[in-house]
Amino acid sequence: MTQSILSVDDSAAMRQIISASLSEAGYRVNTACDGAAALELARGERFDLVLTDQHMPGMDGLALIRALRALPGYGSAPILVLTTEVDGAYKEAARDAGASGWLLKPVDPAMLIEVVGALLGASAASIQANNERG
Template identity: 50%
Template sequence: MASILAVDDSPSMRQLVAMTLRRAGHDVVLAEDGLDAIRVASDQDVDLVITDVHMPQMDGIRLIRELRGMPSYRFTPILVLTTESAGDMKMAGKEAGATGWIVKPFNADALLKVLDRVLEPARG
């Protein structure tokens, strides 16, 4: 299965995402904001990143830009999991390099289907 970095400033949301992913057999690394995620991403490569948008210190859009600037994360799938559903915010995410956008609250099965879809090309 995949190694996934889940980034969210809400401890309960991090745990919910981690539980969903681990039940599906994935390895999960957690980060509480964008700066924490950059530290984690610098120390280890993951197969996929899931990030919130609104976080202290470094938001999800800036995190995506920073990750895309790192050679080992240029092509890593990055999913945004957020309460934010505004079209301009989705466009900012896409322009930053987000692979997909999922609005909270999320359905576990739907999240796992999206993961399978974006991870499939990488498994090739």
């Protein structure tokens, strides 16, 4: 069975890059342009992993993570934040919200596939995915 991913980003170009990269790697990818659309999709379908941008209009990534964690089936699902934030306080806030890890934008497609594979292969274990390697 193909693992399913929900990718949430207000940038159409970023959604396309992520979707193409992960689809080519064999994942089934759905996309949403904002937090509200993502929640609607997540209420109707169980995704194996969620990728979310941090800075989006209406509902930012941290608010989306908190809302997803409250939904049945998403209490321990991997949620990865894609962000331009490098501040340690942000990373702590993301962890507190329930993020499984984060990657800095611009995201290298090979790194994204590697991290997604690790998160999906680690079942409920929380992996701190950070492309700073250190």
